[in-house]
Amino acid sequence: MALAMALGGCSLPWARRSRPAPAAGWAANLSRQDPALSGDGRLLASVIERQGRATVLLQERSTGRVLPLRHLSRWQPHSSPSLSWRGRYLAVIVQRGARRQAVIEDRLTNRLLPLPLPGGREPVRLTLAPDGQRLALELVAAGRWRVEVFELGGVLEVDPPAGALLRTPAGARP
């Protein structure tokens, strides 16, 4: 490991900074997919196999500490997690009954927001804007991939980047 890092440091300037995601604590040989970082890089969400079911795991990146998710111990398989700037919101695709559905857990209020797609369609992949004000879903329509963007303004409060309140918003005019 040290040798690999030393070699990496000599020949590969980028690889020197590459490291495995922190272990989850209970499984050394963990298969892990769908990584997503909070906007500030402090939190890491990923999907692991827990008791044979694909389950989202939220961790502090620096320590590996696992953070509780109140609503997401069920409705597996989970896929495609996405986090807001400071990780207040975790959006993820879950299985509810026979349907795949996007949901958002608000970690500040412990509220779960189910987001059914109009027309009974099902998402394949999602991405939440870091401020929590937009959501894009990838779905299959008429036999091809299609991305649709949705408005969450008025549904979710803004999760601003740290220190944003001290700065003038980019779009503000004097």
Added chain:
Amino acid sequence: MTASERIPLPLGALGALGATLLLLATGLLTACAATPLRPLPAINQRLEQNGSSRDPSLSGRWLALVSGRDGRERVELIDLELNRPVPLPGLNRPDAQTLNVSVDASGERIALIRQRDGRTELALYSRSRQSLQPLPLDPPGVPRQLQLAADGRVLAVQVSRGGLWQVDLIELP
């Protein structure tokens, strides 16, 4: 009139009232629990015109994705405030297929995984420098999915190594 004859009337009335209350309660609960998604028509119309689109990444005012028609796909970066794509010189090439893409909140960095000459590679595009720089994986592995933190400083990559999916974190200067 016997008791058995009178019973159906009040029960029926109660039943109707109960059903109404139940319907109301269900309606209220559903309204609280599920939020219908409001599409953004202008953006979605543009995406529809582009043929198929996949692997979206939202950050700041930007939407990065892979789109195309007739099997000719390309990475696109759409400015959602202006509802139009911005040029990405030096990023798309006809002999490469992009598997996954992610953009930071400033729209300056785009991380991507692409296949070229039978190899799968990880790379970082700088929009101001108009340059694509390969990011080697150490130890070697095959990248499949990635996400760039919105601040553009850390990249998380799903990598296949020895039959196992792993996640690498790469700090970017």
